[in-house]
Amino acid sequence: MIRILSRYAILFSLTLLSLCALSFSLIYLFPAEPVTTLTGITPQNLMQHEALMNQYHLNNSIIVQFADYLSELFAGNWGVSLISGQPLSEEIMLALPATIELSACAMFIVIVVGIPLGCYSGLRAYSTTDFTINSISVTAYSVPVFWLAVLFILTFSLQFGWLPLSGRINLLFDIPPKTGFLMIDILLADNVDRAAAFSDALLHLILPVLSIACISTASMIRITRRSIIDVLNKPFIIAARSKGLSSKQIFFRHVLRNALLPILPLMAMQITTLITNAMIVETLFSWPGIGNWLIQAIYQRDYSALRMGMLAVSTLVVMITIAIDLFNRLIDPSREKYESVTI
Amino acid sequence: MHKWLVWPVISTALLTLLGGCSPQKYSANYTNGLVYCSESDPISMNPQLDTSTTTADATAHQIYDRLLEFDTESGRIRPSLATSWSVSDDGLLYRFSLRRDVKFHTTDYFTPGRPFNASDVLFSFNRWRLPQHSFHNVSGGYYPYFESLGLADNIADIKAVSPYEVEISLKQRDSSFLANIASDFSVILSAEYADVLMSQGIPERIDRLPIGTGPYQYADYQKNHYIRYDVNNDYWQGTPASKALIFDITPKSSLRLAKLMTGECDAVAFPARVDHQIIREREDLVLAEKPGLNIGFWAFNTERPPFDNPSVRKALAYAIDKNTLIEAVYFDSATRAKSLLPAASWAYQADAQDTGYNPVLARQLLDEAGVAPGFTMSVWAIPVERAYNPNAQKMAELIQRYLADIEVEVNIVSYDWSTFRRQLRQGNHDSVLIGWSADNGDPDNFYRPLLSCDAIPSGTNRARWCNPAYDEILDRAIQTEDVDIRKALYFQANELLFDKLPMVPIAHAYRYQAYREELSGMVINPYGGIRLGGVTKQRD
Secondary structure (H helix, E strand, C coil): CHHHHHHHHHHHHHHHHHHHHHHHHHHHHCCCCHHHHHHCCCCCCHHHHHHHHHHCCCCCCHHHHHHHHHHHHHCCCCCECCCCCCEHHHHHHHHHHHHHHHHHHHHHHHHHHHHHHHHHHHHCCCCHHHHHHHHHHHHHHHCCHHHHHHHHHHHHHHHCCCCCCCCCCCCCCCCCCCCCCHHHHHHHCCCCCHHHHHHHHHHHHHHHHHHHHHHHHHHHHHHHHHHHHHHHCCHHHHHHHHCCCCHHHHHHHHHHHHHHHHHHHHHHHHHHHHHHHHHHHHHHCCCCCHHHHHHHHHHCCCHHHHHHHHHHHHHHHHHHHHHHHHHHHHHCHHHHHCCCCCC | CCHHHHHHHHHHHHHHHHHHHCCCCCCCCHHHEEEEEECCCCCCCCHHHCCCHHHHHHHHCCCCCCCEEECCCCCCEEECCEEEEEECCCCCEEEEEECCCCCCCCECCECCCCCCCHHHHHHHHHHHHCCCCCCCCHHHCCCHHHHHHCHHHHEEEEEEEECCEEEEEECCCCCCHHHHHCCCCCCCCCHHHHHHHHHHCCHHHHHCCCCCCCCEEEEEEECCCEEEEEECCCCCCCCCCCCEEEEEECCCHHHHHHHHHHCCCCEECCCCHHHHHHHHHCCCEEEEEEECCEEEEEEECCCCCCCCCHHHHHHHHHHCCHHHHHHHHHCCCEEECCCCCCCCCCCCCCCCCCCCCCHHHHHHHHHHHCCCCCEEEEEEECCCCCCCCCCHHHHHHHHHHHHHHCCEEEEEECCCHHHHHHHHHCCCCCEEEEEEECCCCCCHHHHHHHHCCCHHHHCCCCCCCCCHHHHHHHHHHCCCCCHHHHHHHHHHHHHHHHHHCCEEEEEEEEEEEEEECCEECCCCCCCCCCCCCCCEECCC
């Protein structure tokens, strides 16, 4: 157990280290002054330039610079945005929760809709219902997320006027961003009609969440279906059936548990797709998340923001992937036999 | 076999669908506040520091008041914080009586201890007027509007005769003085607030957390996202009906229109020309229009060779067909510009000379000036829509094609708005497509900030053109109240401009304002930023 944990810890830190190295190398790769890309401050005169060079050890060797870069990162000094002049840590901590909230809601839909539909389809394999569900999911899987989002906006926002198309909440609700997670912030806010704010926030969530969830739900249905069919063909199911268990008992005791195990690592892969899609959808729905923030940084050539944003997003994805893999490893005894650690 | 699974699956699917389809109106406190979708971030919360429409829209008439105000209908100057004024016979001494019992904003960060009085006027004017003033260098010490007009140099003294009476003496007669006092930029700040900040050692906060006397007070600002204002419950013209005002910063005009249609915005800034028809066709939206006091132009950086040569500038002007540009970019919402002034101005010259489309002559002029075929230049196109130029990018592309005909290659350059303006001020451009919206109805407000020598350091002279003869004409024009003499002088300036052509005037555009029909009291202010104080939203 400790061996597994330490292996994962080493894997995690090595990945992080290489990510940091990559983001550090960007300082020299971006077409701007290294000092400016690193700190986000454009030196106004030679003296300030010199002071910054010394503060960040940019006159020393690359190794010293990198070590210093790492210590600054861990100390929470991520530099300031080239454009707004705000500390990047603050901006990222405000944008990242919005993306996480969006992805989490989408993931919820994926699990709640995808797994039951996949189970149903798998149990009824090769029936008309199965074919119907399957063809719908293949269709949904083939739809590009940005096109679907635009279609949703055109239909539900502009044509029928049922749902809002931008932001997380109507700005007339004054919700101070304490945690960055809107649902929690609403609970913490004073002088606000919480029920109204909640329903307004939910309405703002629907379209972006559905556009992201669609593709992932479709693949979740297909993964679950495949897994259920595989398990149903295993000899222990025939054995259970011959013992005289009811189909309900067979499903919950034997089929579901065994079918969900291989789904977990695939789900981890789905999460990365989901976050990527979330970042695309954010720009369409003006969702103030990290994707939108990064796009703004690209437009404005905000090099310091790009560097940190890239690092923050990749760290998040690596963390989630490794955590799910570890969890899977811990609950799945059959995977003990693999010696190496993989992500 | 698996009937027990059917119901959970169906009900989940149904619930998800129902959630998406409930046709309820999605804003419970919809009528409590106004949402205005603006196009960009303001540079500062103090319009003294910036001349852009974005900054003026967000601050000038929301947070602040001025001594005098333009009437949006007649263009006449009417009292605001000054209840009355008088001018001496020689036109050098102005005396203003101030309004009593006007309260400054009470916010989380400041509680006023006294009402507005003469010391606030002195502070607000002296801040930009006197370089030795303790607040002059706070936030950069740079007051583009006043510098471009040379206003500080012309004011001899400002003094408080009594707590509610102020006297301003000028060095030279200036017939546009009152108009400048009424412009968006001559706002009145709180001297008491400034003192508090100075004693706390944080004077720069005055431009970030503003205190004024306007209908709304500042509450919160998230860059690229929103500005939030609360109502000023003590507003001297009566408390506005809306409890809150929000500037939802939405750079894309298509998205602004979409948000206007869904009701997420109550009014939007700069509706795009292509969207006008859509807005007119919808019953729940209103598109108001008014001839604007503006000009869109193509300015050459006359400090850079070969653009320092008037015949090169003329050649480039002859190479483009203005009528096609106007048709393609403004559709039918602009008139061709011959000089700087639009027809709405009293000094408009109907028979002013204009450059026609003549590529052969253009090439010939370039050859004479020694500009070889294959010469490359940059055309900077403003990245935002403005009434005076709704699609500079497209115009730049058209110019690119016209100039290709005379074998001049064009690089189109664009940055995000704040970077663009910074680079422009540093004079890094060859030529730029930009424009000017007047801050008041006086012709001096076009001629002086756009092309006078003083306007180069202040950044509004995009051509970076300095001509003493031109400046002298302008100075003579404001030293008289006689409209006919002033007119003749401005005609003379037109002639000089046509001869030197530091910029090609392109079009005067109409001003448009799109809003939802629930709003009432929405008027277009031709003399500057939007005024949202008197706007109310009806319950439907």
